[in-house]
Amino acid sequence: MAEVHIIGQILGAEGFKDRNVFCKWGIVAGSNWDLLEGTDQGQTQVDHPPEGEDAVWSHPIDVHYACRGLSGWPKLYFQVWHQDIHGRNDICGYGFCHVPTEAGCFDLDCVTWLPEGSVLERISAFFIGGGPRLKVEETVYNSGDRFRLRTRAGGTVHIQISVLLKDFARHNIRYR
């Protein structure tokens, strides 16, 4: 059984309309994959960056998987939320990225999007806040059923991770 370590940090985000953002994140892997150690989901701190600067989360990730097969290679997914001065949270981006299938250190940028409602919903969101959210959050990292979903662009989440593969060569898996 081969093993995969994913070690790194969710550095932060840029390009979101709102400054005070935080992120709910998680890692999904197929049924061939077992989480041995570490936490595979969490929530970052809320950053209040100075005007014009990017949000810093600096959230550590350290997970250890054992895999019986390669299918279902882990994916990182993110939900970026904005917190306003009253402590209310509003979604401002969904996104996912694959963990690279190569050993090494990587800087990943994850682009995000968010659902867009009808014109009426947009007008009401402008005045009282609260836009549409996804009912089925698996849509973020699954390829099915996105047709006719209307979305617009969010910002970018920056991730720095190292991937360590153990016993891949012994099982004749070419990883580079």
Added chain:
Amino acid sequence: MAADSATFFMVMATGQLECADIPDCNNAYCKFMLVHGDDWHVLDGVEDGITQITRKSSGPNAQLVWNFPIDVTYKSTNAFGWPQLILSIFEVDALGRDVIKGYGCVHLPTAAGRYVRKVRLFRPLSSSLMQQFTSWIAGMPAEFSDPKFPASGEGREVTRVRSTGTALVQLNIITKDMATFGYSEEAGPADQRNERSGF
């Protein structure tokens, strides 16, 4: 001498805390500490330290320069709990008190090579407006009660922070027996884009 299979692997990290750039901070020192998982053991070197108190130079690119050495060797049987470097930067104010200016955290790189890591700093905000006011009056902003907090992901959802400035850390990594222990050969510093500018 080279064995076909090893019972542990070693990671040596050398480097330095080079400098920091924090707005409104002219006179500061940095405490650093390395934290790691249960399977890791220090073979040589020290895991924590405290730098001198440095004053910013004058001029347009003024920085807090520490040039403080880091040199530590680990042995481990499991990559889980890979060491992380935590920085906490304190300003010495006019009354001689230590005022927190920023925390930062970075994993040691997992592949051999030379790295320059730009560590973004942040400090916690007080939990209530009242505390924010009293800490402003007293000139002592909120600190983390556990200095190892930046290295863990727990309790983050109730933390509000303000990001302030960056620190620059140089790290040289060399590993031994990773391949014979079963880990794949790795690419070195993959992407230099993260260094010195932007993310």
